[in-house]
Amino acid sequence: MTSIEERLVTVMTTRPDGLVDPEAQMCPAASVVKHWDLSAQDKAALTGIGLPVDGLMTPGFQREAEPLLTPDLAGPYERGLISADQRLYDLGRWEGTTSPPRWERWRNS
Template sequence: MDTVEKRLGLALRAPVDSLVTDDRVRMPDSVSMWDLPQSDRAALRGWGMPSDMAMAPDPQLGVEPELTPTITSRYERRLLSADRRLYRLGRWGRHRLAPAIGALAGDGMVFGLSDAPLTTADLPQVMQAEYPDLDNPAVTYLNSSVARFLEVAWRWRAASRIMCELVEAEPPFPGTRTALAERGEDADAIHSAYLEQCEQVWERTEVDIAAVLAAMADIDSMTGPDGRESCWVELINNFPG
């Protein structure tokens, strides 16, 4: 096992406190009065949220939960009822239309909340053929508690940075066969060696992604009460995209 895999294993087992960075987004003082389990409030105050991930932290300042779920179908009703309220933690992405991240008042479960379901018809026409059966409900599951959400976030932050070393290890494209042949080089042999090296990097990345997902499943269920996978699964599986 090489250094990358050893470091990855350590990041997935290390105390969360050791993974928290000084540039984290700190939570407002009002968190101490949020209607959440004590362990969730302690995690928010102690760890904060990573500031440099795909998610965009933007915790609310007030004491009363600000978010209301959009309930349009049985998919959302399996997770929440329309009368529930959630504390805003940020957005699941940097785009202004990305789902909000909400922590359920009284319970602490964490969800992604959109204003409306996302279907194929909502996509730009050029993308509709690529996602012909898209049907994302307006409420999606993330984690069973805020504390577990934050632990997964910090561990994924650390793991993804280590895994980037594998992606960077992919060899540079050697050039087209025509260009190589014009220089008198064995184009087929060079391309075969290049693809073999790339394949090794891809295989290692797939193994590491599987290890990360297994570690995350040990922390928390990666399947929501509605039977759908947590948003984390798609995010991690799409690494490094």
């Protein structure tokens, strides 16, 4: 049996698409994501790996090119990550809530 350290190294050095079960993921269409204002790496991650499909989250990717959501800046930590005038892409819903998971729109400036 390998040690926890060896297993951790294996997980941390394995490509994410080798760790995610294709039956438990949902990816947005590349034709939609290509219009989003995201880095090439983020676009590749969304279209190649996607988001998990489980009992808590139902991915449902917006089709619009512009972000639809306004951030909820609950505290100082959140206000340090994003400004009130930035917008977020709608990626789906958490079960039992109306709160969507969010993929933040970052500008390369």
